[in-house]
Amino acid sequence: MIAEAGHYALVLALGLALIQSTVPLLGARWGDHALMNVARSSALAQLLFVAASFALLTMLHVMSDFSVVNVFENSHSMKPLLYKITGVWGNHEGSMLLWVFILALFGGLVAAFGNNLPLSLRAHVLAVQGWIASAFYLFILLTSNPFLRIASPPIEGRDLNPVLQDIGLAVHPPMLYLGYVGFSISFSFAVAALIEGRIDAAWARWVRPWTLMAWIFLTLGIAMGSYWAYYELGWGGWWFWDPVENASLMPWLAGTALLHSAVVMEKRNALKVWTILLSILTFSLSLLGTFLVRSGVLTSVHAFANDPARGVFILLILCLFIGGSLSLYAWRASALKQGGLFAPISREGALVLNNLFLVSACATVFIGTLYPLALEVLTGDKISVGAPFFNLTFGPLFVPLMFAMPFGPLLAWKRGDLLGAAQRLTAAGIVALVAIAVVWAWTYGGSTFAPLAIGLAVFVIAGALCDLAERAGLFRTALPVALRRARGLPRATWGTAFAHAGVGVALIGIVCETTWNTEYIGSMMPSDVAKVAGYQLRLDDVTQRQGPNFREMIAQFTVSLDGEKLRVMTPSKRSFTTREASTTEAALLTRGASQLYVSLGETSAGAIAVRIYHKPLVLLIWWGPVLMAFGGLLSLSDRRLRVGAPKPAKAARALQPAE
Amino acid sequence: MTRKQRRLTMIGGSLAVLAIAAALVLNAMRDSIVFFSTPTMAAEKQIPPGKRFRLGGLVQPGSLVRGDNLAVNFSVADGGATLPVAYKGILPDLFREGQGVVAEGALDASGVFKADTVLAKHDETYMPKDVADALKKQGHWKDDYGAKPGAAASAAPVQGASK
Numbered sequence: 160m161i162a163e164a165g166h167y168a169l170v171l172a173l174g175l176a177l178i179q180s181t182v183p184l185l186g187a188r189w190g191d192h193a194l195m196n197v198a199r200s201s202a203l204a205q206l207l208f209v210a211a212s213f214a215l216l217t218m219l220h221v222m223s224d225f226s227v228v229n230v231f232e233n234s235h236s237m238k239p240l241l242y243k244i245t246g247v248w249g250n251h252e253g254s255m256l257l258w259v260f261i262l263a264l265f266g267g268l269v270a271a272f273g274n275n276l277p278l279s280l281r282a283h284v285l286a287v288q289g290w291i292a293s294a295f296y297l298f299i300l301l302t303s304n305p306f307l308r309i310a311s312p313p314i315e316g317r318d319l320n321p322v323l324q325d326i327g328l329a330v331h332p333p334m335l336y337l338g339y340v341g342f343s344i345s346f347s348f349a350v351a352a353l354i355e356g357r358i359d360a361a362w363a364r365w366v367r368p369w370t371l372m373a374w375i376f377l378t379l380g381i382a383m384g385s386y387w388a389y390y391e392l393g394w395g396g397w398w399f400w401d402p403v404e405n406a407s408l409m410p411w412l413a414g415t416a417l418l419h420s421a422v423v424m425e426k427r428n429a430l431k432v433w434t435i436l437l438s439i440l441t442f443s444l445s446l447l448g449t450f451l452v453r454s455g456v457l458t459s460v461h462a463f464a465n466d467p468a469r470g471v472f473i474l475l476i477l478c479l480f481i482g483g484s485l486s487l488y489a490w491r492a493s494a495l496k497q498g499g500l501f502a503p504i505s506r507e508g509a510l511v512l513n514n515l516f517l518v519s520a521c522a523t524v525f526i527g528t529l530y531p532l533a534l535e536v537l538t539g540d541k542i543s544v545g546a547p548f549f550n551l552t553f554g555p556l557f558v559p560l561m562f563a564m565p566f567g568p569l570l571a572w573k574r575g576d577l578l579g580a581a582q583r584l585t586a587a588g589i590v591a592l593v594a595i596a597v598v599w600a601w602t603y604g605g606s607t608f609a610p611l612a613i614g615l616a617v618f619v620i621a622g623a624l625c626d627l628a629e630r631a632g633l634f635r636t637a638l639p640v641a642l643r644r645a646r647g648l649p650r651a652t653w654g655t656a657f658a659h660a661g662v663g664v665a666l667i668g669i670v671c672e673t674t675w676n677t678e679y680i681g682s683m684m685p686s687d688v689a690k691v692a693g694y695q696l697r698l699d700d701v702t703q704r705q706g707p708n709f710r711e712m713i714a715q716f717t718v719s720l721d722g723e724k725l726r727v728m729t730p731s732k733r734s735f736t737t738r739e740a741s742t743t744e745a746a747l748l749t750r751g752a753s754q755l756y757v758s759l760g761e762t763s764a765g766a767i768a769v770r771i772y773h774k775p776l777v778l779l780i781w782w783g784p785v786l787m788a789f790g791g792l793l794s795l796s797d798r799r800l801r802v803g804a805p806k807p808a809k810a811a812r813a814l815q816p817a818e
Numbered sequence: 819m820t821r822k823q824r825r826l827t828m829i830g831g832s833l834a835v836l837a838i839a840a841a842l843v844l845n846a847m848r849d850s851i852v853f854f855s856t857p858t859m860a861a862e863k864q865i866p867p868g869k870r871f872r873l874g875g876l877v878q879p880g881s882l883v884r885g886d887n888l889a890v891n892f893s894v895a896d897g898g899a900t901l902p903v904a905y906k907g908i909l910p911d912l913f914r915e916g917q918g919v920v921a922e923g924a925l926d927a928s929g930v931f932k933a934d935t936v937l938a939k940h941d942e943t944y945m946p947k948d949v950a951d952a953l954k955k956q957g958h959w960k961d962d963y964g965a966k967p968g969a970a971a972s973a974a975p976v977q978g979a980s981k
Contacts, residue, residue: 393911503827515832519839526843540853543872543922547850552842680907682888732911741911760888760908768888768908 165215180289206267226312252305283351327387334380341373346442393743406448565622619663654794665783692773
């Protein structure tokens, strides 16, 4: 009964989404308030039903009801409860259900908190959300229904892919989806603005917090996925330029650009048409990501199943929404009035530069990801575009972007003073030069590139601090005054500083990890000692253990530094009988921001293959994004976004029908 | 500055950045792209020693030889030809004889493929997609290879609510 109820709730949600996508539009056209208000109630009801559907699927997984195909294929009665729950989205059908659930959640949030939006704008936004939701409900119901039954239910399930049985799976996909799907809000706002043919600063004020929220989740989701790959896949890599990773990086780059152009729009009422285009592109890239991951054109740990029908269906959705929104853009963008003049050297100019570099970087990732697919379709040649390509394209584009980053916040709106900004950044420049000199002297004879990159990162961090010091008047006024002023700065200013510093922090981690990573790969017998970066690792013994649904081989290492015993590390190798698969559980020893990483390979004749890495400052790679997300959160809590912000510029016109 | 000059500066700047990006992409395309081949294709194309490519196929049963200090030798076959592969390091969790594998590296002067990366992915029925496609093309694909243990049971799913 539960499966049937879940299925039924999903069908009802589709019905509500169809109502939501048509009735409010008619209401807006006829100026009928009651019809426009249907958007709100149907969005909330739709959220209710899809939430019920998702809860019922979770219940089926928890109860291990193997008469449902989805549960049978991805669960096992012996699996720990946590993984029974996370296993709900550890497969294609369930993860698509999570996708629409989050979509409905965002729609519901706009409906619930959008009371001060102009009525027709809200109606349009929710209608566009309804279109997206309808398309994906149809996709789930027609090609990937998670509630299908098996005629003769088996006794035991086939278990979840062991790699996915990890706490990382509990958090990574929901975070990533909150990011991906969160951009649907800015997309809906953009399309609504195009339909209405009107856009003002109030629009930007509304779009910015939603974009920011999606961006925060996406940043954390990507960082978490990267950390998960780092410790779970057992070879210490944290970014592989895998198409699936790129699929999440592209919306992030476009979303970061959108975040910055929305600032220009909000403050200066300029770059309107561009901001609309970016909103459309960002969500289109999120859809493209969904297509790449879900259609099975790529094989990876993310592609749970390959079914051509699904790929074609998602491709249709993709063409419909991207093609439709871009045509609408081409047709209506000229109706939006341009405003806000500014000189090339100004805050606006700096933000345009930021957008230019981010979008170009995004384009290179796009080409690197899709070129192999296109080439295979056109010529049949199979090629792989790997890390070298992205290092040669993405890297050079990010260097000028990071160099320009500290200048942006120091330039005035409308007409800036580059020389003045440079003077105010003198301190940051000096700190960066000192950092280059120190790193170069310390690693004399090593890489010449690494000290320069670290200098750039230090420049970005120091630049962010300079900006704060400048605004607070530090060193110019008495310390207490400066501190009081610093406290009084808008939270968005603090947010900018944190987010920008986070980029620098991440870069330091990346440079240190890639340049000064030391590794030891070899086979060890018990009581052998391996020496890596000054640490001695002694293999004490190898033991076997039985877990809930796996057998585990645990190696115990005693780690010591200069003869002093630090800790015991226990990497292991698990073999899962149901899937005849094995996973490597690496052991990590954290010292400051650096980590010692041990993972096991196969055993032969009493010896065990081991990989030991020392990764200096590797944790900075993930602290950076956390800092960026924290900056985003600060900015989101800014007073002007909380208190009475969204006042439409022309409230009277909002009540008239569009056109 | 007039409005026109401002606009020209903007457009000029944008074009410059885009041109740089395009130049970077074209340059990287020339140097850092790796082609995929099966042993048969590698023999046909006469790939010169030192040129990097991805080799895909099945690990020839009985060909795996482990040497000292994690050195491994095995052969990759696609039904038509076989190619000896030398690798040093830890093989992935799901590396098995008779299963699909993708190795990246280059041929040396004696015709041995020196791999620096070996990939085999995490599923009991998993076959690297490139390998499966290449084998299908050459007619060495067993239709039942990808059949899952539960396929018989799940072949006739019943639509839940439509009953």
